[in-house]
Amino acid sequence: MFNAKEFVENSLKDIQKIAGDRKVISACSGGVDSTVATYLVHKAVGERLVAVFINDGLRREGEAEFVVQTLKKLNIKTKYIDAKTEFFAVFKGKTDAEEKRKAFRDKFYKTLGKAAKEEQIEFIVQGTIKADVIETVKGIKSQHNVLEQIGINPESYGYKILEPLQDLFKPEVRKVARELGLPKEISERMPFPGPALSLRVLGEVTPEKIAVVRKATEIVEEETKKLGTFQNFAVLHNDKATGIKKGERVYGNIITVRIVDSTDAVTAKARKVPYEILSRISERITEEIPSVVRCLYDITDKPPSTIEFE
Ligand code: XMP
Secondary structure: OOOHHHHHHHHHHHHHHHHOOOOEEEEOOOOHHHHHHHHHHHHHHHHHEEEEEEEOOOOOOOHHHHHHHHHHHOOOOEEEEEOHHHHHHHHOOOOOHHHHHHHHHHHHHHHHHHHHHHOOOOEEEOOOOHHHHHHHHHOOOOOOOOOHHHOOOHHHHOOEEEOOOOOOOHHHHHHHHHHOOOOHHHHOOOOOOOOHHHHHEOOOOOHHHHHHHHHHHHHHHHHHHHHOOOEEEEEEEEEEEEEEEOOEEEEEEEEEEEEEEOOOOOOEEEOOOOHHHHHHHHHHHHHHOOOEEEEEEOOOOEOOOOOOOO
16 A cells, blocks of 8 residues: 655655755646656755746646746745747647657757756756656657656756656555645646647647647636546647538638546546537537637547547
8 A cells, every 4th residue: 555655755865865965957847746746856955956847838728827836835946938939849840749749858858958057957857657657668658758768868968867756656646745735736636748738739739729729628628627537638630621610611620529537547438428518618619719610529448549649
């Protein structure tokens, strides 16, 4: 049986031993994994930790403000980096899912490496958990925050890596979050992938497409808040379909809604969501986002699908 209290005690000692009196930087996206990792290290090394929030332009509505505010409330020294333009530039012309992930990963680590250099920092903290490592090693996907296991030496980016949660699965991370007294919005937060909305725009990622999927995501999250499901989101397709807008036949965007139950993200079941909720989502998405003419619901479990589309 996992004991969160013991885990925290041992973790603090381990982190202190590894970091010594050196400075540490933590990439915090606001998700439960990276926030727990950041807070643990903050507890272990205090002022010697700088948390970094990289705004890559791919976050959900209001997310940047939420994360920066949360870190502030936790008294963690925080640095905000606006890298939106640079991230969109690396996606230009890339349509392959893994190529997009690699482009994200490379930009992410270079941005972090630059910040670490400016702050003269040797270690970076990551919220990598066991499922990330297992699935990447198995070849299911190359999770952006798994480096050494796929043969990338993090020192090539200029730092060493500290991953205090790498032996835990998501439910255990949530227990640690509760043990640490983190707010509910963090401990119970819905998982959201590191490369964010870039995984939910099929094909090339552009600011315009991200704006469409961001709005659709907001609608899906608002309408499904009470379901208590593991992940609820929208995906923008790369192809178009016919529809009718303002009485005219048009070719417009297609959005798929995905709502799944899972405990550890390794397997998942599509939720049988009440039809009225799905209808309301479809009505809102096609009314509030002018370019969308069609809204689909994904009924596939994992396996054979994955949770994300890319
Ligand atoms: P899949 O799509 O592989 O996703 O069934 C399993 C879980 O991992 C999340 N996910 C990612 N998280 N970087 C991340 O930080 C990634 O590249 C990535 N790909 C998928 C996904 O949202 C789900 O919770």
